[in-house]
Amino acid sequence: MKHLVQKLLKTHPNIGFSIARLTLGLVILPHGSQKLLGLFGGYGYEATIDFFTTQMGLPSFVSFSIIMIEFFGAISLILGLFSRFWAFALTGMFMGIIYTTQLEHGFFMNWFGNQAGEGYEYSLLIIGLALTIINNGSGKWSLDNVISKKQ
Numbered sequence: 001m002k003h004l005v006q007k008l009l010k011t012h013p014n015i016g017f018s019i020a021r022l023t024l025g026l027v028i029l030p031h032g033s034q035k036l037l038g039l040f041g042g043y044g045y046e047a048t049i050d051f052f053t054t055q056m057g058l059p060s061f062v063s064f065s066i067i068m069i070e071f072f073g074a075i076s077l078i079l080g081l082f083s084r085f086w087a088f089a090l091t092g093m094f095m096g097i098i099y100t101t102q103l104e105h106g107f108f109m110n111w112f113g114n115q116a117g118e119g120y121e122y123s124l125l126i127i128g129l130a131l132t133i134i135n136n137g138s139g140k141w142s143l144d145n146v147i148s149k150k151q
Helices: 002-009 015-037 044-055 060-079 083-105 121-136 143-150
Strands: none
Touching (some): 002 143, 015 044, 015 060, 015 121, 044 060, 060 083
16 A cells, blocks of 8 residues: 555656646636535535536536546646546546547537537646646646655
8 A cells, every 4th residue: 555655756857747737626616616616606515516407417426526626636646646537537527528428519618608618628628737747747846746855
């Protein structure tokens, strides 16, 4: 178990990887805050769960996981704590988003409101940043870096 935790925390002490991680966390956190807390014009936890399960037909566990990944995962990414795990979770989540809701609308986002839904270009950017973190770790400015140095 200790070996697994060490592997999760190991990171390349590069500032660029910290920038990728912080960018990903800061972009995702407002979305998680909308879903969990109702901030930034969001509907909050109960309404979001209801929408995901009744309108979108997602299982309760998946709905709950989306909210937790977007909120607590984003905070953990900002802090640089277990970033590989959270980046992996975001990669899976956004692959699911592409497959279930965006693929049919093509590549481009719906900037002008002339599509029935959003394309997947934003999701690809999220996945690209997440894959960078999965591959390289949290970077120099991270709790993962501090903890791994102490072990």
